[in-house]
Amino acid sequence: MIPADADELVTSQDIAEKYEANEGNVAYWTTLPGFPEGWPSGPGRTLVRDAALVDEWLKENLPVHWAKGQDSDNPFGLPAGGPKDLVTLSDICAWEGKALGRTEPVPEATLRSYMSKKPPKMPGPDRVPGDGKAPEVTERRWFRETAYAFVNRPRRMRRQTKAEEPVSTAQAPAAGSALPSRSSTARTEHLDAQAIATTYSVSGQTARGWIRAEGFPEAGERGYNAADVDEWVRENRRRTWVTAQRRAQLSGHAWAGPSAADEDAGAEKKRAAPAPAAEPAAEAQGEQAQLTAEMIGPRYGVSEYTGLQWTKVKEKREGDKVVRRAFPAPRSTQPRTYDQREVDAWVEKHRPHVWAAFKGTGPALVHDLPEGDPRDLLDIYDFAEVLGMTTRGEALARETIRAYHARGQVPYADRTADDGKKPRVFQDHWYRETVYGFVLSRRGSGRFGPRR
Template identity: 65%
Template sequence: MIPADAGELVTTHDIAEKYKAPEKTVMYWTALPGFPEAWPSGPGRTLVRDAMLVDKWLKENLPVHWARGQDSDNPHGLPSGRPEDLVTLSDICAWEGKALGRTEPVPEVTLRSYMSKKPPKMPGPDRVPGDGKEPEVTGRRWFRKTAYEFVNRPRRMRRQKPVETAATEQTPAADRTPPVPLSLPRPGNLGIREIATMFGVSGPTARDWTRVDDFPAAGDDGYDPAKVVEWVRVNRKRSWTAAQRRAGLTGRAWPSVQATDSSAKAPEPQAEAPPTGKTASRGWQEALTVTKISERYGVPLSTIRRWTKTKEKREGRTVLRAAFPAPLDNDSAEVVFPPGDVDNWVRQNRPHVWAAYTGSGPVLVNPLPEGDPLDLLDSQDFAELLGMTTRGEPLLRSTIAAYHGRGQIPFADRTSGDGKKPEVFSDHWYRRTVERFILSRRGSGWFSEKT
């Protein structure tokens, strides 16, 4: 997600190029406390940052490197004057301290040691007492031009030692907050599927993790969640950061809609009392054909045919997916279904369709997170937001790409090369567009062709 107030966006390569530093050095800066937060953008989810915030942080914390990125002969704002003005050693000490980002001048003994080195690190005085030049001086003096060339010289800066907590984070924000507890897909130990769900990666990727030598060993009933989380935090920082971002979308961990006791028996379907009003007027007692189900819920006929093919899926004793109700035995050649069972199945397994049918409004598994309506969300953010609010787990980015290609979600508000600010490198949607879609959806998309 790119915040609504973001300005020009820069990558690690852009930062290294502007401030004339190796990319490894820039990666080290990102682990220092307070370095601006990064947001994934583009097809490869490249991390980008606000250029203005990066420049501000470097000015406050690494002024030597900051000065290299300024298109100015006087980046430190030294006093203006004529090049031949005579200045003292104490003046140069004050300017040197300013260039190093210090509030106090550099000690004079430091600069004297610079002049005594071989070769000298600082030029000697341009004027000395008794040199016979005008005006006469009573102490060592330097021309302003000589002093400024010394202060603005190319520098090497010692690496700063990061604090302990910063060394384990990839993209720390300026206002650092404790890690958000991750919601477990289910209580107890984890399988490969649960690991993939927790960290938003594919099953093969999670399986590859478990084959790494230092990955926590599996017990009789799976992997210990605490050990897995710690391993990912240390060894897969990108996935850890993404999981933290998902868990913190609402300022708390997403609740798990499937967090049921694995030892509990599968829930028995409960009969629902016939509804009144709008629902009853649509023929509660009448057996439903596929066509009538489509008309009843306002969903395409092809979608209803897919519903009827839904099979039950279990994991142990837990029902992960309920089967569509069995058809009624009748003498008619057309297959019909019991309306009460169909309504129960739709209410439990397609809550957004049921909400549209009954007129009760959208039903979300998790509430929409707060944010600026003009925040820019990419396809991964779209997948996470849509999946977490409607299913309790993120969708795949490829799913959103397929929906977008078929016109089943709104077309992107921002595209690569559209000339708008901030620049984006892939399709992005405003948060308000995504939220409007989530709150209005009732099944397959009905968006027209892009013009």
């Protein structure tokens, strides 16, 4: 997700190039207190940051590097004046302190030591007492152009030692803490390979490679222990761990399971909801209504194809927990017919948005929509998570959203890579309001026309 107020976005490589540092320096800066957080973006989930916030942080904390990134001959805002104006050593001390980001001038003894070195690190005075030039001076003086050339000189930053590194008050996560995740899979006590891939936003092939790696936790009867997997990733895949932590924090919403209070509130809603529309007379008389496979989609206001796809849904488990029920088995096979009551119960449970539209009770969501600025930019991962969690209780695969997008079954992206707008994006993004509008209005496929 890219916040709505972000303007220009930069990668670590962009930062290194602009401020004349190597990527190792930038990687170290990202660990310092207050350095702007990044958001995964683009096909490779590269972290990007707000360029203005990075520039502001460098100006305050690393002014030497900040000055290298300014397209100006006077990045420190030194006072205007004629190049041959005469300035004192104390003036230069104040300007040097400003260039180093200090509130106090540099001691005069420091600059005098610069002049005494061989070769000198600071040019000697242009005027001295008794040199016979006009105007007469009573102490050593430098031309303004000489002083400014010294203050604005190219600089090298001395590597900080351990004793000089700022002390961070942030506490590291506890060794046994569970990683906040993009989906409900990370909240269970045990994970399978697919759940590991989803938790850390890596491919299934990568997750299976981890499982085969030496030292990876052994699988129990119910799968891999989530805390043990977290510990292994934290120790052996540090970058993936940090990225997953940041992404969980930036998502701005934890997909919590329903509490007892939520269930009570749901019961109140059910009691307060209007009575459902009358069922067909055959059902009212106690007859067993049957639906053919082709009748399922049209009954609920979606396409016949969508209904046929529902009949292929298999049961999904996470350990001993059933997170998705299989579609009801057909009562007969020639032709395939299903018990209408069983299908109704399945649609109400696993496609609540379709059921709500069918009953005319308004949108029904498994989880509430996360709060956020309507103009926040959500990428395809965010879209898949929001749509899946609100309508099914589990995140969708990004390939599903990509396929929907290609077929025009979801709104076309509001922002595309290199579209010339700000902030720069590296792949398709949607405004939060676009995604939420789709979630709340969605009944089935084919609602969006050709791209304009």
